[in-house]
Amino acid sequence: MGNNVNSAGKILLIATGGTIACRETGHGLTPVLDGEGLLRELPELSGVCGVEVLDLMQRDSTDITADDRMQMARAVWENRGAYDGFVIAHGTDTLACTAALLHHLLPHIDRPVVVTGSMLPMGAEGSDAPGNLLDALRVAADGRCGVYAVLRGSILRGTNVLKVHSTALDAFVSANEPPAGRVADGNVIWDAPAPVEGTPRLVQRLEPHVFVLRLTPDLPPSFFSVLHGFPSVIIETFGGGGIPAHMEQAVRALIADGTRVFLTTQCVEGGVHLHKYEVGRRAEAMGAVSLGMRTVEDALAAIMCGEL
Numbered sequence: 503m504g505n506n507v508n509s510a511g512k513i514l515l516i517a518t519g520g521t522i523a524c525r526e527t528g529h530g531l532t533p534v535l536d537g538e539g540l541l542r543e544l545p546e547l548s549g550v551c552g553v554e555v556l557d558l559m560q561r562d563s564t565d566i567t568a569d570d571r572m573q574m575a576r577a578v579w580e581n582r583g584a585y586d587g588f589v590i591a592h593g594t595d596t597l598a599c600t601a602a603l604l605h606h607l608l609p610h611i612d613r614p615v616v617v618t619g620s621m622l623p624m625g626a627e628g629s630d631a632p633g634n635l636l637d638a639l640r641v642a643a644d645g646r647c648g649v650y651a652v653l654r655g656s657i658l659r660g661t662n663v664l665k666v667h668s669t670a671l672d673a674f675v676s677a678n679e680p681p682a683g684r685v686a687d688g689n690v691i692w693d694a695p696a697p698v699e700g701t702p703r704l705v706q707r708l709e710p711h712v713f714v715l716r717l718t719p720d721l722p723p724s725f726f727s728v729l730h731g732f733p734s735v736i737i738e739t740f741g742g743g744g745i746p747a748h749m750e751q752a753v754r755a756l757i758a759d760g761t762r763v764f765l766t767t768q769c770v771e772g773g774v775h776l777h778k779y780e781v782g783r784r785a786e787a788m789g790a791v792s793l794g795m796r797t798v799e800d801a802l803a804a805i806m807c808g809e810l
């Protein structure tokens with residue numbers, strides 16, 4: 503199978519909930535629409551591709567766990583003989599976690615896997631839902647293999663998705679990489695080369711016990727004792743990266759006790775550069791590992807899948 507499967511084929515829409523599927527229930531927005539309910543709002547669909555539906559779950563994405571994401575990956579893996587591509591309709595709040603984890607759970611996937619969602623429910627006035635879902639289906643039908651998120655006409659690599667706004671329709675950016683492509687007037691335009699081919703597989707085992715710690719300048723070093731026992735910890739450090747001097751001993755003890763310590767930055771973009779400052783070099787010397795340009799979601803997924 504090449505890097506592009508035949509375009510305009512049969513796509514499986516996997517519905518998982520999220521705002522895109524929400525209605526006001528009197529208890530707040532709750533996902534209630536199933537996959538067919540979403541498609542009913544897309545009269546422009548005919549001519550784009552054939553779509554079948556798999557209703558996997560109806561969750562606000564806040565409630566989605568590693569097991570649920572594994573179910574999504576399995577649904578793609580087990581159905582890939584029957585479909586040319588997959589669209590996953592998902593809540594936006596943890597969409598970046600799902601896109602990154604699917605990328606690492608499905609290395610070299612030989613189908614397009616496109617995650618999308620919306621900031622307003624399908625059917626609400628001015629909603630971004632129909633446009634996002636239709637664009638996602640177009641990208642899946644276009645045939646480029648790999649995991650992507652499609653939102654507001656942008657095609658983001660699964661590893662670089664970042665939600666930066668909690669309410670605006672333009673809520674996502676492609677972190678540390680330009681978008682892979684875009685959808686303009688219904689046409690899919692790729693700006694990045696296709697991913698390198700390889701043998702597709704499904705990663706079977708996930709390690710969900712990864713702690714992410716956001717440093718504050720005056721975090722008491724005694725706090726680190728609660729992290730002993732975690733196999734891996736990601737520390738979101740300041741700017742270019744480093745461990746504050748008064749926490750060094752505590753981090754060293756954590757590493758000596760067998761916890762792998764990875765460092766990233768609290769900055770939205772730019773990554774960590776531990777070689778640049780003395781504080782960064784000291785952190786490297788004690789055995790902390792740089793996450794470079796990875797987003798937290800990508801690093802988390804890579805660690806959970808045993809890649810790091």
Ligand SMILES: NC(=O)C[C@H](N)C(=O)O
Nearest residue numbers: 520521562563593594595
């Ligand atoms: N816009 C959304 O989809 C937000 C919603 N709370 C979710 O992530 O499921």
